Amino acid sequence: MDEFYTRVSNVTKQKLYQYIKDNSTSLLDYNFRDFFHYCIQENKIQVMSHHFTNHKIEGLTIIDQDGISFSYERDNPKSKQNFTLCHELGHFILNHSGTCFTESVDNQENVLEKEANIFSAVVLMPNIVLLSKIYYSCENFQKVQTSLEVSKQALYFRLLDLLREYFPDKEGQIKEAVEEYIERNNASIHNFFHTIKEKIIAEFNQYGPSLMNQIRNRIDEKGFVSSQEIPELLYQENWANLKENIKHLKIWLVYNKGKQRAYAWDSLKLSDEQARKKAELQLLLM
Structure with a gap:
């Protein structure tokens, strides 16, 4: 996994893990909404829906003299709306320079948009939560997907990215393990998590309630x-x-x-x- 991904992931976890520790959040019951609403209320951010007939603009962040606002495409599936909301929050939490950010099908290669995507994926599906659900609670792919309110594609790529951080030279084995997990065979993905569980827990336990x-x-x-x-x-x-x-x-x-x-x-x-x-x-x- 490249340094770009790791850097953004670490910044995101610092903010998120501190919140989880401060609020004694249950890892098995974790859902992004509590953290999201805390950030929205703390920073007085307005959230609203929008609609464009071509569906090209998934989300918008506007920062001006009147404050900060996020909007999302109201016709998108709920899981996509969730990803968009966390994506827009990412622009703010990551201190991106600018007054207007557009999540669009046409700008996926933009560096700031990539950073916001990483932020969103980590907030929706944190390392420590995935470890708790998949390894310790033995939840299947569909149950994890449903409880975290994400799409199948989002969870698939999140698991690939998480395991690549720890096993950069096992691309093929990682992909095979995740695909087997989708088909309800969790042996391979459990082996991966067994190897890295202490590292994930140690990273989480760096934080304590303020x-x-x-x-x-x-x-x-x-x-x-x-x-x-x-x-x-x-x-x-x-x-x-x-x-x-x-x-x-x-x-x-x-x-x-x-x-x-x-x-x-x-x-x-x-x-x-x-x-x-x-x-x-x-x-x-x-």
């Missing part, structure tokens, strides 16, 4: 979090950044008989007194 997102998720869910759940909350050097980036967040320390507990709360959900009592109760139960 303190910011751990705190934000617990505050969104319960309105309160303490250092009993997230010990890093005790480090007061983190507080200023947390308060700056999480709305209505308050943080404090409570002491009792030599013990201390840091706690944070949403000031719109809990009063200062309610939050303090929750923290004191946790100390008593220690």
Whole structure:
């Protein structure tokens, strides 16, 4: 596999794997939609459909003074729409230079379009998810295709590209293994995944939940979090950044008989007194 593919794939996985870890996403239940909607909401991107009678324009990204918008051909099959949406997101996440990007049947050889295609394939079908589904859960090709909402062609080429990264000199064997897998014979593709499983897992485990997102998720869910759940909350050097980036967040320390507990709360959900009592109760139960 060439350096071009590997570079774009790695950049994509950095963003995606961090999201998966931050949100404790189930690998067997993974679907691109959660990550996609997170990116859309985080960056205030408008998404809409379009229609051109010649069907030449699959997707569009427009960046101007009014913001960022993606659109997709509404008459395309759902799996193609999914690929297009992730493709357009790729232009944004990969920081492509420009204000208008057109995914068209006429520009497939454009370098930026190729990069966006790689981004889309990896987001729709991440390495760690394919390992989980195909090797550990022993799902057949059709089940993986359906659960990830991709086309047969997209999954076929994604498996070829993934295995080529690790086995650049086994082109013929890779193609044969993937074709056998489509026909419900998974022995060969299992052997390939068995050889590379530790590398895929190690790459995924480079990432851990960020303190910011751990705190934000617990505050969104319960309105309160303490250092009993997230010990890093005790480090007061983190507080200023947390308060700056999480709305209505308050943080404090409570002491009792030599013990201390840091706690944070949403000031719109809990009063200062309610939050303090929750923290004191946790100390008593220690």
